[in-house]
Amino acid sequence: KQEVTQIPAALSVPEGENLVLNCSFTDSAIYNLQWFRQDPGKGLTSLLLIQSSQREQTSGRLNASLDKSSGRSTLYIAASQPGDSATYLCAVRRDNYGQNFVFGPGTRLSVLP
């Protein structure tokens, strides 16, 4: 059974810092991995999608990497801003198993002005 963990559970940093969020999964037979952010009481916003054959994806100040064999992904946020404050979730999709994500518990990020 696929299990996804995220470390740390919460993180508080001053504005401008670069930071790394970690995601680990137990079964390497994934099709892809997607990072989301969630603001309190809201839905999920897609940040980055990494296919199992890719090593990394970049979008603006965000960079996500994937090491499928070791069951790890990291989300790197450069020059953090207060607007980045949110909960960040990683989700893995099983090999060819359709739109059935297994989510991690999330990392709650606070960026202080």
Add this chain to the structure above:
Amino acid sequence: KAGVTQTPRYLIKTRGQQVTLSCSPISGHRSVSWYQQTPGQGLQFLFEYFSETQRNKGNFPGRFSGRQFSNSRSEMNVSTLELGDSALYLCASSLDRLKEAFFGQGTRLTVV
């Protein structure tokens, strides 16, 4: 382009009642899936629909059901509501079953 639309946004129901939630996917998206989010269990997969057929189902009791229409819009139904069904219900759509998923704002269901 319009995102995933879920209605209603908020709902209060009494134990024992039933409820229907609606999800309109992004235009052109054919895959719709549903998730339940609670503080204790996090995000859990309910079911997935593609081309009006249920393709996957999570580990939820039969009180939870859904369907998808020919225009890809989807509804989920919960019968005989329990207090533990209080949650944020999220719908996601994607172009096909393995493409990037986009989520709606959710429906907050409170059972009293």
